[in-house]
Amino acid sequence: MTGRVGRAAPLLVGAGGAMIVALDGTVLLMAQPELRRAFGASAAQLQWTSTGYLVAVAALLVLAGRLGDRYGHLRLLHLGLTGFGLASAGIALAPSVGWVIGLRVAQGVCGALLQPATLAVLRLAYPERELRRAIAVRTGAIAVAAGSGPVLGGLLVAHFGWQSVFWINLPLVLAVVLPATALRLPERERPVARRLGLTGAVLLAGCLAVLVHALSQVPVRGWGAPATLRELAGAVGLAAVFVVSERRSAHPFVPPALARSVPVTAAMALLLVVSAGLFGSLFTATFHLQDTLGLDPLTTGLRVLPLTVLMVIGSPLAGAALGRWGPRPTALTGTLLVVLGTAGLGAAAPDGAGVATGVAFALIGAGFAAVMVTATGTVVTDAPPAYAGAVGGLKQTATNIGPALGIALASGAPGTSTPNTLLLLAGITTLGLGPALLLPSVRGVAAAGVGA
Template sequence: MTAPTQRQIALLVSVVGAVIVALDGTILLMAQPAMQRDLGASVAQIQWTSTGYLVAVAALLVIAGRLGDRYGHPRLLFVGVLGFGAASAGIALAPTVGWVIVLRAVQGGFAAFLQPATLALLRLAYPADRLGKPIAIRTSAIAVAAGSGPLLGGVLVAHLGWRAVFWVNVPLAFVIAVLALAVRTPAPERANSPRLNLTSAGLLAVALALLVHALADVPARGWTAAPTLLEFLAVIGVATVLARHERRTTHPIVPPAVARSVPVSASMAILLVTTAGLFGALFRVTFYLQDVLRLDPLASGLRVLPLTVLMVLGSPAAVAALRRYGARRTAIAGTFLVVVGIAGLSRLGPASTWMAMAAAFAAIGAGFATVMVTATGTVVGDAPPGYAGVVGGLKQTAMNIGPTFGIAIAAGATGSAVSTMSSTLLILAALAALGLLPASRLPRRPTHQEGNDTTASHPTQAPTPQAAPARHANS
């Protein structure tokens, strides 16, 4: 099989793997009310069908990426997607809400195996100077999947019931698993690969699980509730122990080459704060549209549609900007657009025109597409060879914690929807603006992607285990 064909298969697996996770996240929103009625569940139990999934994903992403670096990313992706599909089938057959909660957590664990591998495959299949286009395609596909999830979910629930939204994952998972078997990558050199530090892995999993659980429960308990504060203190305590252990161990869960990479750290910081601002704003504005403007879910979705459209259209434009202006200026411009869009939403009121709201959502969509393409390209392209899995896990962790944090801020605001929307959105805009600081630390020079140099004709290879070659980790 030729190298171009292998790249196309790797891109297809990466895109479809990312799509199945993005689609599952938004399609579930339309199934939860019917699930609650059918299973006789409480609101808290239905919330745990989402919280349990998020906790499992966040706890295992970095660990899964590390395992992929050691045992091979196609193998981890194959296991992850089959487990994801099997858990989905189990949820569709679940007799009680308790089984749904447990299987959603299992599904989240397998999703953690799946997500870092989809990014690592791109790093392995494409040289750094040609990553822009595949990352843009992947970003656009995620935007389409996330945007169409509520619509597809509504149709399925209305005609086939809530269990149908989980059956959708089963054939998709099977297709991805078959495609994953066709991906050919250099075998990882396990003899030279650091083993997984179980102590670090356990501490990291506990810290991330506690953090996500605490943030997810803020809307119900508040920021100053005793359980919330205790969980945050526990996170600090576990993180402190983890940091000390990482400095002393010979096999840290986050390798020094990754921890010292300024572009990687800056990219993850940008993703953390911009996703927090974006998802927090969407959460707040959705309630405003339905509770204050009295729009139905379809009409509300149409108001937000410019965001999805501009994410799809903005991704290839971001690649061109990245190639011409470099990561630093492109990321700064994208972050600025997100901030302007969220701030624009804060000025809207019942008398505002549809065009004003569309312009604000369009700015957010274009800006977030630019941030996603730039930060993802930097994370994947600048990842130290041999560590793309753990870097992909860290990137996905930021993408999971950021939205949870933003929604906690938006939902934790007290007062009526009218009185708090403007101030809450301004806080979220300020939070997104913090991304300008790490954006200024990204590389300044343009990346000449899709170039014609000789490295563009074959996957990146490196010489020795000491230099952490790309083939070392299937990254």
């Protein structure tokens, strides 16, 4: 491919692949009630249609990125897309809920293969100036997909049944596979011919799987349940063994250039904390609007709409701010906007005033767009191209664990009022100011440090 079409192809592939995963996660919410009725599934079985996917994705994202660095990101992209589409078709044809759960796990494995590759393709295809714009477009595309998912899912389920939310993935996958097949990345994408560090891979995958499962069960079991405490202790133990193993290994799983990079680790910590605040507040406010104030799902969705709109509008603006002022000021501003928006939701919670709620959601959307674009741009541009997959996997891991943590924090404090829960989440989000301060104040500072 040549000319403008050739320059746009990596963006279409990177943004399109990310949109498929984001859309799938939100349309499923609208299909679960009918799916439960169709199979007579228990509440636990229904929950595993989501939990199985989340655990598989979280456990394998970093490994998938490392495999892409070694064997080629386009190979992993094709494998992930094809498997995701086939698993979706299998779920639509599933004869029992057990098959649905198993195929959702398979879909999670393929989603893990796919997600780091969508970032790596952008990293390898564009120079830094164009890369900032591409990341902003990708962030906006994810917001559109996630925001439209509930509406699209509701329409599909109402007219074509729960299977349609999985059938829809097939034409979407095809729309990304076709340009990906013709895509050729620059020669700088050379497979890394060094050992992956399988001991570290197993330890990290186990740690993340146990952690995500524990967090996903907090809304049901609570933080103080023995099973929750055992799993959290197990995750901490595996993390400690992983760190010791990595320090002693001649072939560490996480490349030292990434593990020792302050900008990369700070950006991932920022994503983890702020995404926890965002999804925790969204979870809390949505339930409050519907269960306490009695709003219907459509009215609730309209109240939340400013968040999606400002994410879409704010993403290119955040990209421009990142290029002009650098990561630190942009990330600090974005984090403060999310804090103000979350606190504003708490203040508006008693009567759920439409204008006040809309403004609060708009602040959260604009702030999260700034954080997402800045943190993603930092980890992708400041890592050597040879580790584009690894850093993409680490970044996606942070954005997968953050929402699980936020929802666990929001739902794990029974008896706490909605305003107090939202103020607590605003306070937790302020912790993101710490890692934001560790980001470079201007572009280009971190890049030299990581590659050293």
